[in-house]
Amino acid sequence: MVNNFCGYTTSGPNKVQIVQGIGGEIHKMLFERNGVSSLKSYTFNPEILKMVLDGMAAEANVKLLYYTQVVDSIVEKNVIKGVFIENKGGRQAILAKRVLDCSGDGDVCASAGVPFELGDGKGGFLACDMVFHVVNVGPNFNPSTVNPAATEAMKSGEYKITRPQAIIQNIMIPGVFWVNWAGVPRSVNGIDPYDLTQASIDGRKVVKELRRFLRDKIAGMENAEVVDTAPKIGLRETRRVMGGHLLTGEEVLAGTKFKDGIGACAWPVEIVDPVKGRKFVFLKDGDFYTIPYRCLVPKKVENLLMAGRFVSCNHEAQASARVMGPAVVMGQAIGAAAALSIKRGVSPRDLDVSFLQQELVKTGAFLG
Secondary structure (H helix, E strand, O other), X not given: OOOEOOOOEOOOOOOOEOXXXXXXXXXXXXXXOOOOOOOOOOXXXXXXXXXXXXXXXXXXXXXXXXXXXXXXXXXXXXEEEEEEEXXXXXXXXXXXXXXXXOOOOOHHHHHHOOOEEEXXXXXXXXXXXXXXXXXXXXXXXOHHHHHHHHHHHHHXXXXXXXXXOOEEEEOOOOOXXXXXXXXXXXXXXXXXXXXXXXXXXXXXHHHHHHHHHHHHHOOOOOXXXXXXXXOOOEOOOOEEEOEOOOEOHHHHHOOOOOOOEEEEEOOOEEEEEOOOEEEEEOOOOOOOEEXXXXXXXXXXXXXXXXOOOOOOEOXXXXXXXXXXXXXXXXXXXXXXXXXXXXXXXXXXXXXXXXXXXXXXXXXXXXXX
């Protein structure tokens, strides 16, 4: 898990939090439980976040079903009726008036027959990383010393470092840091299970080398030890599912405010190349764009909605809209849209967006 709520604020010296509503509630509850250091901090303790989310789901009477995977969609005449799931109880069908795909990869949409594109459309994908935690970090550790030392180490060839740009952050526990640095130095197809498996193996090899480098070269890391690696390789991009509007990088950087906007995002276009590393293209300080509801309504299939990094956008826009802040915004929007469309007796595609926007504002969302 990325231990930072990317995309919660605008850029520049006078940051403003633009993820409100449910996203704001999560952040506030983390602060109350010492899961973030302040209401202006977005690096969190992942274990506290898990408990916060469990509690929110229970309070809302959500019936959770962990240890379960969606394996197929049930579609009749271009209308989704439900999904097949599989778990220790075997294969089962869940029928529903509305189905919301928040899988990260558009798995439900793809199985339902919604058209999609992969990666950059040329066989390439944004980089993937094996994130990890280190413990026993000394109080004299300064994260700003890592990147210059890593750049020199890459030049010398003494260490097999795949990317010089390290992100190392404390997670509210003394001596414990989250590290987002172990990049797999090739494009990984995140919907190919063999490629995913090899990427996980390769990622752990990179972690081993980074541990050696940190202990050898960085003050405060002399006794650092890797305490865990992520259970899955961290993907940034797989499918991009086609919807009623294709959000573009140009619209993102122009700070476009759409009439059917359901929330705001100001994260830069962050292209993370597997070999060249990170490149940020920022919006103007203080600016943001809004996410069109149409991007959350898939083509072809009725009663299906989507939220997360795979929604309808091109490669450049996806590099901004893929992070946690906008994902929370989109999730709240499609949950409300599902309920409203049922209540009003219309398909999500035909829902009057003004009713949705009113409902979101009532629950504290920021629409711009």
